[in-house]
Amino acid sequence: MIKIEVDMDLCQHYGQCVFEAPNLFTLNDDDKLEYHAEADDSERDNVEAAVDVCPMQAIRIVE
Amino acid sequence: MSGQFPVISAPVLIVGASMGGLRTAEALRRAGYTGPVTVIGEEPHAPYNRPPLSKDVLSTGVSHDAVAFPARAATADVEWLLGAPVVSADLEAHTVTTIDGREHPWRALVIATGLRSRRLDLPLITGRHSVRTLDDAIALRDELIPGARVVVVGAGFIGCEVAATARKLGCEVTIVAPGAEPLIRPLGAQLGAELRRRHEAHGVTFHLGRTVSAMLGEFEFGGLQLDNGEIVPGDVLVEAIGSECNTEWLDATDLDLSDGVLADTALRAVSTDGTARHDVFVVGDVARFPNLLFDGVPRRVEHWNIPTDSGRRAGAVLGAWLAGDGAFDEVVARGFTPMPAFWSNQFEVSVQAYGLPALNDGDIRTLQGDLSGAVAVGYYRADRLVGVVGLGLKAELLPYRQEIAAHAAGGWA
Numbered sequence: 001m002i003k004i005e006v007d008m009d010l011c012q013h014y015g016q017c018v019f020e021a022p023n024l025f026t027l028n029d030d031d032k033l034e035y036h037a038e039a040d041d042s043e044r045d046n047v048e049a050a051v052d053v054c055p056m057q058a059i060r061i062v063e
Numbered sequence: 064m065s066g067q068f069p070v071i072s073a074p075v076l077i078v079g080a081s082m083g084g085l086r087t088a089e090a091l092r093r094a095g096y097t098g099p100v101t102v103i104g105e106e107p108h109a110p111y112n113r114p115p116l117s118k119d120v121l122s123t124g125v126s127h128d129a130v131a132f133p134a135r136a137a138t139a140d141v142e143w144l145l146g147a148p149v150v151s152a153d154l155e156a157h158t159v160t161t162i163d164g165r166e167h168p169w170r171a172l173v174i175a176t177g178l179r180s181r182r183l184d185l186p187l188i189t190g191r192h193s194v195r196t197l198d199d200a201i202a203l204r205d206e207l208i209p210g211a212r213v214v215v216v217g218a219g220f221i222g223c224e225v226a227a228t229a230r231k232l233g234c235e236v237t238i239v240a241p242g243a244e245p246l247i248r249p250l251g252a253q254l255g256a257e258l259r260r261r262h263e264a265h266g267v268t269f270h271l272g273r274t275v276s277a278m279l280g281e282f283e284f285g286g287l288q289l290d291n292g293e294i295v296p297g298d299v300l301v302e303a304i305g306s307e308c309n310t311e312w313l314d315a316t317d318l319d320l321s322d323g324v325l326a327d328t329a330l331r332a333v334s335t336d337g338t339a340r341h342d343v344f345v346v347g348d349v350a351r352f353p354n355l356l357f358d359g360v361p362r363r364v365e366h367w368n369i370p371t372d373s374g375r376r377a378g379a380v381l382g383a384w385l386a387g388d389g390a391f392d393e394v395v396a397r398g399f400t401p402m403p404a405f406w407s408n409q410f411e412v413s414v415q416a417y418g419l420p421a422l423n424d425g426d427i428r429t430l431q432g433d434l435s436g437a438v439a440v441g442y443y444r445a446d447r448l449v450g451v452v453g454l455g456l457k458a459e460l461l462p463y464r465q466e467i468a469a470h471a472a473g474g475w476a
Contacts, residue, residue, distance in 0.1 A: 012457065014457050055367065
């Protein structure tokens with residue numbers, strides 16, 4: 001299991017993570033980020049990609 | 064180190080310890096390569112994120128910890144040689160040499176040395192700054208005190224962001240640039256003029272269409288004389304006039320260094336005779352590669368996402384090659400069509416862009432909104448969207464990003 005944290009003070013809702021891990025990150029009807037705080041290990045590559053592409057570097061994997 | 068055969072236990076050697084080098088090392092591990100990896104970097108710092116250098120690092124006093132990329136368990140055994148500039152490479156002997164004279168053998172080489180700030184051709188006196196590295200930003204930060212007269216030469220993204228940050232800190236800020244508007248090359252005159260108006264509303268002064276003819280001050284910076292004779296007095300000079308490729312260490316090789324380092328779509332370095340090296344890769348700002356999202360023309364792309372995208376691509380191809388299994392051809396055939404993306408914050412304005420707006424053929428359209436508020440501007444070539452820039456828009460730009468991306472599947476035939 002992977003634990004995901006997003007610093008919502010940093011997050012600017014650019015939505016880049018949504019392209020990399022669409023099962024875990026989404027923009028809601030108000031264009032605000034919503035995400036799953038836990039993910040299956042099979043999603044690790046996608047979560048790391050989401051971390052990498054965040055322009056605000058707001059996403060963290062809690063090891 | 065000599066002999067014409069590479070030592071099999073020699074590491075994958077990544078030259079350049081910034082975002083591109085880091086992402087390449089991570090992608091090698093993701094691809095299943097478990098052998099040695101060494102990263103050699105000129106700066107003393109572990110990889111960090113550069114966009115905050117012109118913003119938070121200047122304004123809030125943050126240190127390396129605040130901008131460092133998190134280290135991952137998979138790359139815990141990567142060897143880092145920091146503060147060690149590489150001065151030359153021998154692609155036949157499979158070595159590079161650092162400034163201390165040490166030779167470092169490699170099994171495969173990744174070129175990730177990026178760019179450095181271009182500087183004005185002026186005497187070296189105190190008060191001259193540029194913003195490329197963390198140490199640059201920390202040195203400038205100490206001078207951005209309220210009331211200081213800051214002269215920024217260059218009106219690209221770095222120049223405009225530093226100007227906005229300095230103004231917010233209470234400095235008197237003047238921008239000098241040769242273009243008719245700030246950001247005119249990446250964004251065009253219309254958006255450039257709007258951004259100028261927003262800077263001016265915050266008290267930034269512009270001298271546009273001007274170049275620097277002389278610098279005032281014998282030991283400390285005192286101001287600039289412009290080409291029309293006008294004097295711009297100042298205490299701090301920020302040179303934001305673009306960048307130069309760090310490729311001098313490759314001068315003795317046969318690689319194509321005509322603008323950065325030429326690479327194929329697998330990001331393998333290409334020699335002047337047009338052949339790609341199977342064991343030398345190029346990533347990041349310094350890589351000139353074809354992107355079939357637009358056409359087959361190799362270009363360098365200095366956008367934030369490129370080191371990550373190219374590092375992932377090079378690491379995947381190199382990892383498959385090192386594995387020596389049947390996956391290599393399939394990995395190469397996946398192609399490489401990264402979507403250029405960048406973000407900029409200047410005062411209350413957030414600028415976001417996808418694609419390559421500068422490829423437009425003069426066909427620039429307002430897609431939604433209007434210039435005085437939130438707006439999306441589309442840049443077209445041959446009636447196809449090649450770039451989109453938004454002011455104050457974020458999620459609303461994503462459909463335009465998709466439209467640009469759709470060209471990759473359709474091709475340009």
